[in-house]
Amino acid sequence: MRAGIVGAGVGGRLLSLGLAERGWEVCIFDKDTEEGRESCSWTGAGMIAPYCEQESAEPIICNVGLRSLELWPKILAKLPEKVFYQNDGSLVVAHPNDADELHRLQREVESRDFEGDVMQVLDAKGIGNIESELYGRFYTGLYFPYEAQVDNWKLMKVTPIAMAQAGIDCNFNTEVTGIEPGRLTVNGETVEYDMVFDCRGIDASDDIANLRGVRGELLHVTAPDVGLTRPVRMMHPRYPLYIVPREDDRFVIGATKIESHDLSEISVRGALELLSAAYALHPGFAEARIIETNTHCRPAVTDNLPYIDFRDKLTIFNGMFRHGFLIAPALAEAIIQQICDGKVTNAAAPLMYFNGKRAQESF
Ligand SMILES: Cc1cc2nc3c(=O)[nH]c(=O)nc-3n(C[C@H](O)[C@H](O)[C@H](O)COP(=O)(O)OP(=O)(O)OC[C@H]3O[C@@H](n4cnc5c(N)ncnc54)[C@H](O)[C@@H]3O)c2cc1C
Structure with a gap:
């Protein structure tokens, strides 16, 4: 065939x-x-x-x-070269003023009655145990141990x-x-x-x-001063943020979400919001180097x-x-x-x- x-x-x-x-x-x-x-x-x-x-x-x-x-893991095992794949889970944090967003996610997951310990509710110490460099910066978090990234x-x-x-x-x-x-x-x-x-x-x-486009902007940086080890999301009603660590001190900082079919370069506003949020999450991003910015439209019906x-x-x-x-x-x-x-x-x-x-x- x-x-x-x-x-x-x-x-x-x-x-x-x-x-x-x-x-x-x-x-x-x-x-x-x-x-x-x-x-x-x-x-x-x-x-x-x-x-x-x-x-x-x-x-x-x-x-x-x-x-x-x-x-x-089965797909990647068949590839001729190693592709970085991490399944150490992901961490979600929120500043006290935005804790409602975090609790909403917690309730959504709890309402699904998943088998096993798919989500752990963390206090400041628990957050520090998962990501030591975030100790003392956040007081509420959720940890999803089975999530991954490629x-x-x-x-x-x-x-x-x-x-x-x-x-x-x-x-x-x-x-x-x-x-x-x-x-x-x-x-x-x-x-x-x-x-x-x-x-x-x-x-x-x-x-x-x-079929419509939902524009998303993100940045890739190298940040040797940042030691985050797994994807971290920060809940915020207007500027939700994620930081995804890759090999060689590289981090993906994303992403905006705009109802638009616009494929043009990242906007100043998008870059400012993402980078400010990343810097607020971890001051080690101050000396990061921006190596690439990307924009595309998520294909959605x-x-x-x-x-x-x-x-x-x-x-x-x-x-x-x-x-x-x-x-x-x-x-x-x-x-x-x-x-x-x-x-x-x-x-x-x-x-x-x-x-x-x-x-x-x-x-
Ligand atoms: C900022 C951002 C962050 C995201 N983060 C995540 C994430 O963390 N996790 C996740 O699961 N998803 C994420 N997504 C979504 C994910 O990237 C998309 O859902 C996925 O890439 C869509 O894949 P696709 O193969 O359908 O389309 P595409 O990757 O766009 O592939 C379509 C291909 O078709 C080709 N093509 C089009 N027309 C023709 C033609 N006439 N002839 C020949 N070739 C043609 C194009 O060149 C293109 O290569 C993110 C998206 C964005 C924008």
């Missing part, structure tokens, strides 16, 4: 590897380079945080994310090698100009496939009704749930919103189950659309 995939963000890449594993002849196209620096997947912060996301996401996103948490830059660099090794026909710097059921047009030539997969992210907004639609010879894989790294492995698995076995058996099953109609209407 022959698959033609348009778009090599995290969605298209994981799908291509999974299909190749199931014996499909896979051809993938992306108008961007191998690393995909213009994609949303390059911009994303790579957090895999099913519980923290309960702050604003539907419970099903958490369920799908929990399946992805099981899949990520270095998406490294992931984007290594996956093309794995894809080539898997025999996938990778066509980077190649724009697809025509997408139809079972047919793709590239460089003026139309080629037939048993199934076409449309994984174009926000670029599909002209073709997918209700009206209900902010993923949009996966199985049609005749065309499957749409989009709408991952702010959860691409959290949910892409389980969604790719679900798509492959449907295409190869005729039935989705993982937690994403209720989210699937068939010819424009979703398996489950409400969540």
Whole structure:
């Protein structure tokens, strides 16, 4: 069976590897380079945080994310080079005036009745035990021991090698100009496939009704004076912040969230708010060096749930919103189950659309 995939963000890449594993002849196209620096997947912060996301996401996103948490180590183990992946949990803190936001998240998670000790409520000492450099700075926190993060830059660099090794026909710097059921047009030539997969992210907004962009800005810094060891979120009604430590003293500081399809560079306001909040969280950021700023639009449909639609010879894989790294492995698995076995058996099953109609209407 022959698959033609348009778009090599995290969605298209994981799908291509999974299909190749199931014996499909896979051809993938992306108008961007191998690393995909213009994609949303390059911009994303790579957090895999099913519980923290309960702050604003539907419970099903958490369920799908929990399946992805099981899949990520297996996916990464098959790659030819090591990709930084950390599963030491994440910490959420709030200043006393913003404690309501933190308690709201605590209540959301408690109301789900998860099995096991998925959340720990911390006082100042507990926060210091988890992140010693935050001792005495915050008095209330939540710790989610099972959450993880992946270095998406490294992931984007290594996956093309794995894809080539898997025999996938990778066509980077190649724009697809025509997408139809079972047919793709590239460089003026139309080629037939048993199934076409449309994984174009926000670029599909002209073709997918209700697909909108939610602009996000973030910064990468190097900060040798900061010793935070795991993702830290700071709750705030107007400037929620996260700091994600990577290898070599690098930190991701993010992210703004603006209802807009604007892909232009980070605004002064966005940079000021994020950097001020980071500096307030840890003064070691004063001497940090800004190494890159990124902006992209999270691809979202009206209900902010993923949009996966199985049609005749065309499957749409989009709408991952702010959860691409959290949910892409389980969604790719679900798509492959449907295409190869005729039935989705993982937690994403209720989210699937068939010819424009979703398996489950409400969540
Ligand atoms: C600031 C920010 C922070 C985020 N942080 C997180 C996080 O911590 N955790 C998390 O889970 N998610 C996060 N996300 C969300 C996540 O990044 C996205 O959900 C995910 O990257 C979307 O992946 P995608 O594959 O659908 O789209 P993309 O990564 O955008 O990939 C689409 C690809 O399609 C290609 N393409 C488009 N049109 C064509 C065409 N005609 N021909 C060929 N190629 C084409 C594009 O070049 C692009 O490479 C964040 C997003 C932002 C903006």
